[in-house]
Amino acid sequence: MTWDNTNLFADDKPADLAFRKEVREWMEENVPLDLCHRPDRLTPADLKPWHRKLYDKGWVAPHWSKEAGGMGATLTQQIILFEEMARLGVPTPFPHGLNFFGPILIEAGTPEQKAQHLPSILTGDCTWCQGYSESEAGSDLASLQATAVLEGDHFIVNGHKLWTTNGHHADWMFALVRTDQQAQPRHAGITMLLIDLKSPGITIAPIQTMRGDAEFAQENFDNVRVPVKNMIGKINEGWKIANMVLGSERFTTGHPRNAAVLLNRTRMMAEISGAIVDPIFRNQLAQLEMDLLAFSAFYHHAAELHALGKAPMSMAPVIKISGGEIGQKASELLMHASGPIGLLSSNLQTPEGLVNIPADLFEMRRLTVGSGAVEIQRNVIAKRVLELGA
Amino acid sequence: MEPILNDFQTQLCDSAKRLCKDFGGPSVYRQRQQQQGVTNAWQQVMQAGWTGLLVSEEHNGLGLGLYELALILDEAGQQLWHEPVAATCAGSYVLSKTKKSNHLKQVLEDGVVVLPVCVDVDDTYNKMQSAPVLQKSGDHWILNGLVRFVPFVNLESLLLISAIDEQGRRALVSLSAKAMGILLTRRSRLDDSLVSDIEFQNVEFQTQDILAWDDAAIQLIDDMKTILRVGISAQLLGLSHAALQMTLEHLRIRKQFGKPLSSFQALQHQCVNGYLDIELNRSLLYRTSMAWDKHQSHPAMMSALKARTSRSALAITRSAVQLHGAMGYTHEHNIGLYYKQAVVWSAEQGNDVYHTQRFSALTLNAEPLA
Numbered sequence: 001m002t003w004d005n006t007n008l009f010a011d012d013k014p015a016d017l018a019f020r021k022e023v024r025e026w027m028e029e030n031v032p033l034d035l036c037h038r039p040d041r042l043t044p045a046d047l048k049p050w051h052r053k054l055y056d057k058g059w060v061a062p063h064w065s066k067e068a069g070g071m072g073a074t075l076t077q078q079i080i081l082f083e084e085m086a087r088l089g090v091p092t093p094f095p096h097g098l099n100f101f102g103p104i105l106i107e108a109g110t111p112e113q114k115a116q117h118l119p120s121i122l123t124g125d126c127t128w129c130q131g132y133s134e135s136e137a138g139s140d141l142a143s144l145q146a147t148a149v150l151e152g153d154h155f156i157v158n159g160h161k162l163w164t165t166n167g168h169h170a171d172w173m174f175a176l177v178r179t180d181q182q183a184q185p186r187h188a189g190i191t192m193l194l195i196d197l198k199s200p201g202i203t204i205a206p207i208q209t210m211r212g213d214a215e216f217a218q219e220n221f222d223n224v225r226v227p228v229k230n231m232i233g234k235i236n237e238g239w240k241i242a243n244m245v246l247g248s249e250r251f252t253t254g255h256p257r258n259a260a261v262l263l264n265r266t267r268m269m270a271e272i273s274g275a276i277v278d279p280i281f282r283n284q285l286a287q288l289e290m291d292l293l294a295f296s297a298f299y300h301h302a303a304e305l306h307a308l309g310k311a312p313m314s315m316a317p318v319i320k321i322s323g324g325e326i327g328q329k330a331s332e333l334l335m336h337a338s339g340p341i342g343l344l345s346s347n348l349q350t351p352e353g354l355v356n357i358p359a360d361l362f363e364m365r366r367l368t369v370g371s372g373a374v375e376i377q378r379n380v381i382a383k384r385v386l387e388l389g390a
Numbered sequence: 391m392e393p394i395l396n397d398f399q400t401q402l403c404d405s406a407k408r409l410c411k412d413f414g415g416p417s418v419y420r421q422r423q424q425q426q427g428v429t430n431a432w433q434q435v436m437q438a439g440w441t442g443l444l445v446s447e448e449h450n451g452l453g454l455g456l457y458e459l460a461l462i463l464d465e466a467g468q469q470l471w472h473e474p475v476a477a478t479c480a481g482s483y484v485l486s487k488t489k490k491s492n493h494l495k496q497v498l499e500d501g502v503v504v505l506p507v508c509v510d511v512d513d514t515y516n517k518m519q520s521a522p523v524l525q526k527s528g529d530h531w532i533l534n535g536l537v538r539f540v541p542f543v544n545l546e547s548l549l550l551i552s553a554i555d556e557q558g559r560r561a562l563v564s565l566s567a568k569a570m571g572i573l574l575t576r577r578s579r580l581d582d583s584l585v586s587d588i589e590f591q592n593v594e595f596q597t598q599d600i601l602a603w604d605d606a607a608i609q610l611i612d613d614m615k616t617i618l619r620v621g622i623s624a625q626l627l628g629l630s631h632a633a634l635q636m637t638l639e640h641l642r643i644r645k646q647f648g649k650p651l652s653s654f655q656a657l658q659h660q661c662v663n664g665y666l667d668i669e670l671n672r673s674l675l676y677r678t679s680m681a682w683d684k685h686q687s688h689p690a691m692m693s694a695l696k697a698r699t700s701r702s703a704l705a706i707t708r709s710a711v712q713l714h715g716a717m718g719y720t721h722e723h724n725i726g727l728y729y730k731q732a733v734v735w736s737a738e739q740g741n742d743v744y745h746t747q748r749f750s751a752l753t754l755n756a757e758p759l760a
Contacts, residue, residue, distance in 0.1 A: 286750035297673035382658035
């Protein structure tokens, strides 16, 4: 029996088999080949035609309700869509509008806000970024200091946001800002605002990552006027709103497929370099494959529980930590297995297309830092699941 | 995460939890040295029908699967319950497949313990044996060989022996441990459980005692190994869970530097790492056993399960002893029992090194080990 680590414990119910078949056939005919298996970083502009094609098919927002313009898909169907795209190596659309902000807007937005923003998120015409982190507010997000002061029917925003993925490509930002300096606890003084990034007073500077390209940016706000109608929910309720939508919206970003791709690449490079005959390397590869197997079991178990409405709160941090750490170790083993050729900064032509080993290595570093460092996720589990604390 | 259960499975888990709690636990562990013959617990196991858990209803078993066995043995592991449930389930499964109804009746109704005896498999670092060899001698057969360190054997046991003939053909032979020519040498292990060396000296038996030959025998032996591996992995998972829970409780109560140990992040993260291992292993146990029940499993999955549960159980119990401080090092404190049991179970049915290698061989699509 051959071992297929991209399909571990996936067990479609009969009703889902037909959907998978439909998705697979459509994807095979419609994916843009020039976007598949690309080693370089793609921008929202690169993805726009593909985003639009998925929108026209009705599959761009599987997790949104039909009333909101989505597909109203089950979690299993969402996972199937992700898996079939991953199988062909085509990227999924950027998640900031569709996965992070969209569900918040649907849940907490006014009818006017929804009418203004939902359609352009769906079509991909508008690119969103998430304005949460600042230089002094990383893991300790509640200490954020960008301020918004109410003056008539506008907020005046001052301060900065940092490490904003796609900040330099985005049209709009959903941001957390401080509206009460005295509030205790500190997260009680935070409000969510939607900021048009073309407003006067905003300067945006892309930041180079260790990978050598600009993935994120810094935005400075100098007396930026934001209409009150761009506030989501009520004043000082931003923290609650930001935490309202978690878990399933981030399900596909933690899919074990991401690490499987790296492990298969590791295996391929080990064949090329000769590492494959080294018993110590084989042992290291086996350890990671076993970790991936266990993680896949957890992932599908979680998806099934989620469908039954029984997913525990521990699910999201476990997926975040395990998926991130396995992917990261896989990228390290990939570099190790590649030998000297892995050190080259240029793309390599391989039997499976172009690869860039340093890009994989560096890209994986962000998995354990972004959207809540794994140390913070461990704190969350310690306090809320294991009931350890002062 | 919780298992996904139907009503029947929920009842089964509840009764397993009760039974293992009533008849297991650290106090029972501490009486192991005094135990002789059939224990009270084993009577309960029989009455609950667990000895025929994998036997079809048509053969008077419960007709359940490896998933249900795993659920029960998780509870058993939590209570450090050391009974030959997995071994007997493996044995009764084979007896039902080979239609040995007399033997099966003894197991299901009389409480006979049936034990797989396989020298050639999973016996990590145990080369001081000689695989049983069978020879034709007139109208009967004779068996010679030495299998070492087999747990749970007593004179009433029925042995299912993996043997080869002089041409190297595989056979599966059933013999009573009382048969003439079988010598048992018992020893105590570090967890106070007993193991036996079984020496076969010209043991005579009949053709009808050979349950299967060749591929059929290999398949049955393989099934027994799978059941044993998954079973002991479930026990290791339960043990790890219990040791972690006990440690969490200790950290919440014990104070140093004027605050509970549970407030120290370094200790919290040690516990979280144990928790992460347990959570992934639990899902792996459920999915692997369900896959076997649906004939969708890959043999490498069992090795991943045994390797991971063995490694985690050792890491978690080691850390548990450490976090209990000097108390953890005493004979009196129960946390040490979990560590000892983890050392023993992680070594049985192949340790993590063996299973990592086996997994590697199976998934790189090369020649597997043993």
